[in-house]
Amino acid sequence: MIYLANNIKHIRILKGLTQEQFAEDLKVSRSRISSYEENRAVPPIDFLVDLSEYFKISIDILIKNNLSSATDPSFIEIGNKRLLFPITVDGANEDLxxxxxxxxxxxxxxxxxxxxxxxxxxxxxxxxxxxxxxxxxxxxxxxxxxxxxxxxxxxxxxxxxxxxxxxxxxxxxxxxxxxxxxxxxxxxxxxxxxxxxxxxxxxxxxxxxxxxxxxxxxxxxxxxxxxxxxxxxxxxxxxxxxxxxxxxxxxxxxxxx
CATH class of the missing domain: 2.10.109.10 (Umud Fragment, subunit A)
Structure with a gap:
């Protein structure tokens, strides 16, 4: 799980969420989010499932892939795979x-x-x-x-x-x-x-x-x-x-x- 901590933090920031907002959405404490992002604790399976559903990305991708180069929080699913899917938007946040x-x-x-x-x-x-x-x-x-x-x-x-x-x-x-x-x-x-x-x-x-x-x-x-x-x-x-x-x-x- 070498990428997980950084991936959680990076995608949260891409989505424009504070740790408090993110914790509230996932119904956990802010300190718990902080411990996962700083790699001081390993998330349990039930949290990984919730995280996967929240981010719309598979647990496998979250754990095994470095997503730090992502500049957009959007993802696609093809078959049973999820891949990073960059979508371009204009200043009004409309798809181009x-x-x-x-x-x-x-x-x-x-x-x-x-x-x-x-x-x-x-x-x-x-x-x-x-x-x-x-x-x-x-x-x-x-x-x-x-x-x-x-x-x-x-x-x-x-x-x-x-x-x-x-x-x-x-x-x-x-x-x-x-x-x-x-x-x-x-x-x-x-x-x-x-x-x-x-x-x-x-x-x-x-x-x-x-x-x-x-x-x-x-x-x-x-x-x-x-x-x-x-x-x-x-x-x-x-x-x-x-x-x-x-x-x-x-x-x-x-x-x-």
């Missing part, structure tokens, strides 16, 4: 959409849980999106026609893999394939896997073991760029299109309210 550029999409597999990597991505805000955390992912190839290679899928982060709606499309970050966009079917109970299906029938369906799924994002909208060739698309023009789309839809929302 990070845009994963085509040239950096291969690096997303290495940097998806790295706050520094996420921090350096271009960001926009789309006011028309539903509640949730969204990112914009580049699409390569023709497996999901009519979505063209070079287009972007804006997708909402899904916390529970089990909440997949069969037949809907998702961005799936997998251990071996990186970013893929497919129609997904939940076969976890039968096979411990997800079935990935392309809309272009020349590509065969295939299975991905659930323990290889790192992130899951549900389709919200696509920016199809049929009038452009792939080499003509730049990140700045994609960001401009997304932002303009947000402005236009926000104005329509005002008109029809």
């Amino acid at each position: 959409i990070e845009i994963i550029p085509v040239e950096a999409s291969a690096g997303y597999l290495r940097g998806y849980s790295d706050p520094e990597y996420i921090e350096h991505l271009n960001k926009i805000k789309l006011p028309f999106l539903p509640t949730g955390t969204h990112r914009a992912f580049p699409i390569k190839g023709d497996s999901m026609l009519p979505v063209k290679s070079g287009s972007y899928i804006v997708a909402r982060f899904i916390e529970e893999v089990s909440s997949i709606k069969d037949g809907r499309t998702y961005i799936v970050l997998t251990l071996n394939d990186g970013i893929v966009y497919k129609r997904v079917f939940n076969k976890i109970e039968e096979h411990g896997m997800l079935l990935m299906v392309s809309d272009n029938k020349k590509y065969d369906p295939y299975y991905v073991p659930i323990d290889e799924v790192l992130e899951l994002w549900e389709f919200t909208c696509s920016i199809n760029t049929q009038e452009y060739e792939e080499h003509e698309l730049k990140l700045s023009s994609i960001a401009s299109m997304l932002t303009q789309l947000g402005v236009e839809l926000k104005e329509l929302e005002k008109i029809y309210k």
